[in-house]
Amino acid sequence: MIKVGIIGATGYAGSELINILLNHKDVELTYLGSHSYAGKKLTDIYPFFEKRIDIVLSDDSIENASDACDVVFLALPHSIASKVVTEEILKKCVVIDLGADFRLHSKDVYEKWYKTEHHNEKLLSSAVYALPEIHRESIKGARLIANPGCYTTCSILTLYPLVKNHLIDLDSIVIDAKSGTTGAGRGEKVQNLFCEVNESIKPYGLVTHRHIPEIEQELSIAANEQIVVEFTPHLVPMQRGILATCYAKVKDNVSEEDIKNAYLDSYNDEEFIRLVSYVPETSFVRGSNFVDIYYKYNSRTNRVIAVGAIDNLVKGAAGQAVQNMNIVFGFNEDEGLNRSSGV
Amino acid sequence: MIKVGIIGATGYAGSELINILLNHKDVELTYLGSHSYAGKKLTDIYPFFEKRIDIVLSDDSIENASDACDVVFLALPHSIASKVVTEEILKKCVVIDLGADFRLHSKDVYEKWYKTEHHNEKLLSSAVYALPEIHRESIKGARLIANPGCYTTCSILTLYPLVKNHLIDLDSIVIDAKSGTTGAGRGEKVQNLFCEVNESIKPYGLVTHRHIPEIEQELSIAANEQIVVEFTPHLVPMQRGILATCYAKVKDNVSEEDIKNAYLDSYNDEEFIRLVSYVPETSFVRGSNFVDIYYKYNSRTNRVIAVGAIDNLVKGAAGQAVQNMNIVFGFNEDEGLNRSSGV
Amino acid sequence: MIKVGIIGATGYAGSELINILLNHKDVELTYLGSHSYAGKKLTDIYPFFEKRIDIVLSDDSIENASDACDVVFLALPHSIASKVVTEEILKKCVVIDLGADFRLHSKDVYEKWYKTEHHNEKLLSSAVYALPEIHRESIKGARLIANPGCYTTCSILTLYPLVKNHLIDLDSIVIDAKSGTTGAGRGEKVQNLFCEVNESIKPYGLVTHRHIPEIEQELSIAANEQIVVEFTPHLVPMQRGILATCYAKVKDNVSEEDIKNAYLDSYNDEEFIRLVSYVPETSFVRGSNFVDIYYKYNSRTNRVIAVGAIDNLVKGAAGQAVQNMNIVFGFNEDEGLNRSSGV
Amino acid sequence: MIKVGIIGATGYAGSELINILLNHKDVELTYLGSHSYAGKKLTDIYPFFEKRIDIVLSDDSIENASDACDVVFLALPHSIASKVVTEEILKKCVVIDLGADFRLHSKDVYEKWYKTEHHNEKLLSSAVYALPEIHRESIKGARLIANPGCYTTCSILTLYPLVKNHLIDLDSIVIDAKSGTTGAGRGEKVQNLFCEVNESIKPYGLVTHRHIPEIEQELSIAANEQIVVEFTPHLVPMQRGILATCYAKVKDNVSEEDIKNAYLDSYNDEEFIRLVSYVPETSFVRGSNFVDIYYKYNSRTNRVIAVGAIDNLVKGAAGQAVQNMNIVFGFNEDEGLNRSSGV
Structure with a gap:
């Protein structure tokens, strides 16, 4: 039984982390930190946790969390983690x-x-880009886990065997991605209001979305060659789910059998x-840690x-973070993750 | 470890039963029967079960199911169960x-x-109306469990302490109830289409809804007096959730403290x-077996x-059925039910 | 052709007013005032007006608007109108x-x-509560039109013939009302976010909602007796629509025929x-100025x-406001209002 | 004033046609034919037409419709029109x-x-592919109007200036399209149910969707060269709207200015x-006949x-059909189409 802390516990990813960890048999939720709601009860922010966990939110100090915990999850806006994570913190806990x-x-x-300064270049080399299906071995001994982005997880895993x-x-890769609105976070913005999101679909972040360099980094490593991808995200009027429809020209002399074998070799285990064999729908993976992948040759x-x-x-986000924690601590990789929302 | 069967496994309630029971440590899903899809794989009907359960659907024979199982759940249209459940079946398994x-x-x-014949009056007396919070003791030894309806569970539990x-x-009770669309089932009807349900709310079954006599039966027993209630259900453009807003005139000399104590006495344990203390929202109970109850005196x-x-x-539906199974078989009452959908 | 101004043009009601008035043959949109967006183009706030109207938003001064217009609509938070509307304004324009x-x-x-001061008691007596189906004659000569609230319009019109x-x-009246989320306005609040509203229904404002005294005022006048009503609003995951389900005990010796005649007498013209004859659904009135009313005796x-x-x-809101303008200025009462959203 | 008939009036496109034509000053709705609902009142099928039109549905005979009308709209499943439209019909009315x-x-x-026989090759040469922004002149004298498909209208118009x-x-064109669920029609299918569509997005018809040859035909004509496109449609949990995100490699020596000029030349009038200048959202065009087009160079x-x-x-569908009717009969091209759903 390890002690777990979360900094940024009251965002959507943080709340999902709590929801997952409450059914994880090897952990104890010890420290829930929040910038905006420190001092309040978690159930004041998310009433659905009533009778499941009774805890007061702490401040968002990774210092305090790392004193109390074996592992600390960070669910923070970018540029903060690189400021607060230090080698001293990493001696005390896994981040x-x-x-x-x-x-x-x-x-x-x-x-x-990101158009902002990075505060700790040194740690970049010790951090592990933790997509378990690709980098599982590196994750095992890691102290600093960089949990992949949502669009990137879906896009990279879908294209990885091909690349x-x-x-x-x-140079022919086009990724047209669609996301539910939890991906936009819990910020109080007009564009996130029900009446603005509902009954509409829109692209955003054309050409500039910050998941682009992350996808390119990982696919370039896989290809052993620098790749530039076209990536366009869209906002869909639903709460959860990402669908990435990926297009690429097939090389000469590549057969459908080659494609099939590439996916099997990469992912069969x-x-x-x-x-x-069915065409994916985001509802089929809702509430689960599954990635559904389908391909068709035209x-x-x-x-x-x-x-x-x-x-x-x-x-x-949260499921993959728990999967990574399971790998780091030697738990069953699916502990806490064997679930689905059903209909 | 007991063996479990489900007849009517491919409706929404049936699929939720499977989803819950897959995370129940004391059961083995042994027999899944379907009228429409016998011979097909469950995952052909509900792809989200891929990699969670690999099973072919059997026919919808309770005879066959009862030979193979310790308990059989029935998720069938009305008037069928009273035909197929017999004392012989009940000797073989709990229903x-x-x-x-x-x-x-x-x-x-x-x-x-129901405007149709009931086929087995004799069994009516041995069946237990299985609302655990009210009838737990009777459930314990039961062989035939009548799992309460969705609107009725919510309405009865909300009003029970007052009555x-x-x-x-x-004679002042008005129940204005609202339900998500899974309550309407998976039938291929125009009225259930996305474009007919979405962006609309409507009442239905005014004065004639079949959950009325069920509510009246249970509240009358509680009051020790015959009650007639006003009950109007509404269809809401969401998948899950029931909200019952219940109104009643308070008797003279009844204080707010009396109301508070009635709820505490009935439900504190x-x-x-x-x-x-918050005003309920159906999203707060989504995916969970909780009943959120709130009251206010005007x-x-x-x-x-x-x-x-x-x-x-x-x-x-499915959660309460599992709760009832847990009670009958002496499992922890919350086994398999300690879960929530989160955001 | 009259000149029209709107103060508070960028809320949802304001934008609907513009949308309606653009198809009104007797008006010219002359002054659109906004507190938050003065100086911006309307299409920066609501892009769907592109190629329909090209106008820069003015400040929210009723003084300026009244100088330029024959009629000024106010779509403002409460307690502001009673401050800015004066007899001098009303000499220049209809409000x-x-x-x-x-x-x-x-x-x-x-x-x-409203738990706030009212700034102009004197004008209360000259204002007309402008529910045309009840107070049409008073509206005709009015200079200050109090356009009824959304819940109140629906509740009063549904109950008026009975009362x-x-x-x-x-003392038996219970109104259980349900509203789409545009009713909550365009405020940047967590509770209005897509991910908080979607897939959920909730009551709010129990016992204290500010439309209660408005309903009671009008029904009391109709009954010629002071009435107190039970009124509970609910938020529904849809954009538009209000449904009011109203319950009341029928007096002795009242027949169903009496009820029918009461509705016909009040509304047949x-x-x-x-x-x-069908049970109402909010989608049936979407985009239209219709009120669908249905009743059933239990x-x-x-x-x-x-x-x-x-x-x-x-x-x-906006449709009724235009209907009132049509009455005041002697236009066809349905001018600009002969429309519906369809499917 | 011309007389208008619709065959297939009770599908979603048919009902939208009625909705538009009710506000068209130059037409009289004379004949509404329905295969499934002949003899019923239109308002039995679509109650929202109450008090707007009182008409009994006729059979779906184009023969009868053409006797009574100057123009007949067909909103039928494919392969029927080619059977029932004849030169005799076209002498009586515009189709x-x-x-x-x-x-x-x-x-x-x-x-x-379409994997079915075409019944009237001869008429193919007299039919006009009626995308007004491209083929307006040919539409003017036409008797047989082929109204373009929904995905095709959006895709062709978006790509046309570039091609x-x-x-x-x-050979680099990829069209990733997303549609609301009215596009799937009113068929009673499990896949169209609210609980299957809501909270999910999915692709469908990969590689085989029937709008592909239509897009290719028109873009090939524009390019004066045979084009093959990649086209993947997706179903989005909303009622209306199509968004087409189109990708293509820019030729060497083409500047952003060239792209801008191409769009302006084609569409400025x-x-x-x-x-x-804003990124399109389907809600911005809801209820309107507008096409919003945006482009960005990467x-x-x-x-x-x-x-x-x-x-x-x-x-x-219906709006463009009315636009075409307006062109054929010399009405103002936007008659009946100057509208929008607003928020």
Whole structure:
């Protein structure tokens, strides 16, 4: 039984972390920190936790959390984690950062896309980009876990077998992604209001979305070659779910069998990846840590269309963070994650 | 470890049963029967079960199910269960009927409201109306469990302390109930289409809804007096959840303290009932077996307004059925039910 | 052709006013005032007006608006209108106030329910409570129009024939109302976010909602007796629509025929009231100025259940305001209002 | 004043046609034919037409409709129109077919994609593919109007200036389209149920969707070269709206100025096309006949991303059909179409 802390517990990702960890047999929720609500009861913010956990929110000090806990999850706006995580903190506890600060290996790339200073370049090299299906071995001994972004988890996993096995033209990748609105966070903004989101779909962040360098970094490593991708996210009037529809030209002499084998080789033993014969729908993965992946070859255009679906708050955030914690601490990788929302 | 069967496994209640039981440590899902889909894989009907359960649907024979199982859940249209459940079946297995056939103690009342014949009056007397918070002791030894309806569970539990303690005028009860659309089932009807349900709210079944006699039966027993209630259900553009807003005139000389004590006396030890200080929202109970109950006294009108909220598929159907199974078989009452959908 | 101004043009009611008035053949939109967005283009706030109207938002000065216009609509938070509307203003233009400041005839009642000072008691007596189907004659010569609230329009019109004709017990009235989320306005609040509203229904403002005294005032006048009503509003995950489910005990010796005649007498000639044989759904009135009213007598409880449905932004706000303008200026009463959203 | 008939009046497109034509000053709705509901009142099927039109549905005979009307709209499943439209019919009335039967110039292409026989090849040459912004002149004298599909209208108009002006690599076009659920029709299918559509997004018809040859036909004509496109539609949990996110590689030596000029040249005088500076959202065009088009050049990938948005029932079906009727009969092109749903 380990002690767990969460800094930023009252955002949507934080609340999902709590929800998952309450059914995890190897952990004790010890420290829940909140910037805005310190001193209040968690149930004042999220009444659905009544009778499940009775806890007062602490301040958002990683110092205090790390004194009390074996692992601390950070669910913070970007640029804060790189300020507060230090080598001293990492001696006291494992840090699993759900934010972006330690995902990109290059300080320059981070600063270019996030348009803000990175405060701790040194830690970038010790952080592990923790997509378990690709980097499981590196995660095992890690002290600083960079939990991947939601769009990136879905996009990278969907394209990885194609890229790694050199089956597609690398300059032909188009990722058209769609997300539920929890992905936009709990901020009090007009654009997040029910009456603005409902009955509408829209693209946003065209050409500039910050998950682009993260996708490019990981696919470039897989390809062993620098890749630039087209990525366009869209906001969908639903709460949870990400669907990534990915397009790429297939290289000459690549067969459908090659594509099939690439996916099987990469994922056949992965318990959270389902290579499905049905066309994915985000509702099929809602509340679960699964990634549904489907692909189809178009002989008229010589493209492969690969479609991935995840729950953005689970495999795209809190679930994957718990999966990473399970790997780091040697728990069963699916502990706490064997669940689904059903209909 | 007991063996469990479900007849009618592919409706929404059936699928929620499977979803709950997959996380129940004391059961093995042995027999899933379906009228429409026998011979198909469960995952052909509900792909979200991929990698969670790999099973082919059997026919909908309770005979076969009862040979293989210790308990059989029935999730069938009304009037079928009263035909197929027999004393012989009940010797082989416990039957938990999620339908209406064994809920009403009177054959006449059943036939009047359901406008169809009841096929087994004899079993009516051995069936237990299984609202655990009210009838727990009777459930313990039962072989035939009549699992309460969704609206009725919410309405009865919300009003029960007021009625039992004679705090309200019995002819003044108005229940205005609202339900998500899973309550309407998976039938292929125009009225259930997305474009007909979305962006609209409507009442239905005015004066004639079949949950009325069920509510009246249970509240009359509690009051020890025949009660007639006003009950109007509404369809809400959401998937899950029931909210029952209940109104009644408070008797003379009844104080707010009396009301408070009545609720505490009835429910203080109930793990699934939350007497909440916040105003209930159905999202707070989504995916959980909780009943949130709130009440407010209006001194201007001398009425109490009591509001209850449940997830219609959990406490209103599959969750309560599992709770009842847990009671019958002596498992922890919350086994498999310690969960919530979160945000 | 008259000149029209709107103060508070960028709220949801204001934008609906613009939308309606753009198809009104007798008006010219001359002055659009906004507190928050003065100096910006209207289409920066509501892009859907592109190519329909090209106008820069003015400040929210009723002084300036009244200099330029024949009629000024106010769509403001309460307590502002009573400050800025003066007899001098009313000499220059007709004022149609969509807010609450001139709806209640009693300053005391206003101050008790709104918990703030009323700034102009004198104007209360010259203001007309402008529910055309009840007070059309008074509206004709009015200079200060108090446009009724959304819940109140629906509740009063649904109950009026029953009350006026003394068919029901006046202390038995329960109004259970449900509203779409545009009714909550465009404020940047957590409770209005998509992820908080969607997939949930909740009551709010129990016992204290400010539309209660407005309903009571008008029904008391109709009954010629002081009435106190039970009124509970609910928030529904949809954008538009109000449904009021109203319950009341029928008096002895009142027949169903009496009820029918009461509705026919009151509304048979009203073009915006539809006495319908189907059970109302809010989608049936979406985008229109119609009120759908249905009633059913319950012989078991001796109650009548009357159900009304409106579009809260049209008949519940902007549409009724235009209807009132049409009456004041002698235009066709349905000019600009002969429309519906369809499916 | 002309007389108008609709065959297939009770589908979603048919009902929207009625809704639009009721506000059209130059037409009289004379004949509403329905296969399933002949003999019933229109308001039995769509109650929201109460007090707007009182008409009994006729049978779905184009023969009868053409005897009574100057123009007949067909809103039928594919392969029926090609059977019932004849030269004799076209002598009696103008036919505007909202279905697919006369859109493709080639019988072979039709039969390959629709997997059914085409019954009247001869009429294919006299039918006009009626996208007014591209083929207005041909529409003017036409007797047989092939009204374009919903996805195709949005996709073609979004890409047309790029293709026509030879600014993009023709084999690089990817169209990722998203549609509201009215596009799936009113069929009683499990997949269209609220609880299956809500809170989910999914692709469908990958590689095989029947709007592909229609897009290819029109873009090929514009390019004067055979084009093959990648097109993937998605179903979104909303009622109305299509968003087409289109990707293409920009040719060498093409500047952003060239792209801008191409759009301006093509559309600057088009009243229903809005070249917008904001990123399109489907809610901005809801209820209107507008097409919102936005484009952005990505210098990192050398692609242009062009985004189009329409209301699938208006510009994507009924609205464009009325626009075409207006052109054929010489009415103002926007008569009946100057409207929007607002918030």
